[in-house]
Amino acid sequence: MTAPIIGQSHDRPASLDLPRSPRARSNNNFEKYAWLFMRFSGLLLIVLVFGHMTIMLMLDGGVKRLNFAFVAGRWSSPFWQFWDLTMLWLAQLHGGNGLRTVIADYSRKDSTRFWLNTLLAVSMILIMGVGTYVIFTFDPNIS
Template sequence: MATTIDSPRAPHTVRRSRGVNWEKWGWIYMRASGVVLLILIFGHLFVNLWLGDGIKAIDFAFVGGKWSDPFWQVWDCVMLWLAMIHGGNGMRTIVNDYATRALTRKILLAGILVAVVAEIVLGTLVIFTFDPCPAGSPADLLPSFCPVN
């Protein structure tokens, strides 16, 4: 009894014999970033929820104090970048598997790219330009840890 295996659902993916194998590198990235993300996320949860007073301590002042330290800025930025690229690559794989028309696939992939790039740019700007004590603000609107000018 012979068994026939159907061809994959994504007929548009063409196997190349030369050049960079982006599918292989995407697969490797998903595994490596998944491991690093587990460490970053559980470290983030441990510091934010277990070391302090728990969820009730997370407020504007907590975030402002945390992001005043360059270590936590880099930690959160790396976590943002890895998570967004990891998620975007996963969505790309799903689109390649299920979008049968070339135009539909291109539109969906472009939308994913725009969303991922926008989130990374905006998130990075927020992390590195966040100022909980803006100059010229009324003292009654500033958090308690801000020096009064």
């Protein structure tokens, strides 16, 4: 007979305790790809945001030149529409993914997690939809 492991009684075999997380692991790689997305989108957002801030705030007179006509001229170019759209979508998806992780970490009940994630998804879709609509339907000829 072997010596018992510390904390083990002689009448039952040693077993590993279940992990603290109540959720079962899945075989898909969603969390790995979400983690990679956070890293790459963060790097791209740094370039987009600092480029945006440099152009909007520091070049050609800075903030003083920002008005409706400036935005109308900027969004008349497909390049700037794509730039702003990419920044909007990446910021929403990056922030939403981070908030999804926080919800998963701190919500104890499955129903709470479900409703918070649903609210998060609806709000993200709404903001991305309205932002995309504004960028592509902006009319510089207001009456």
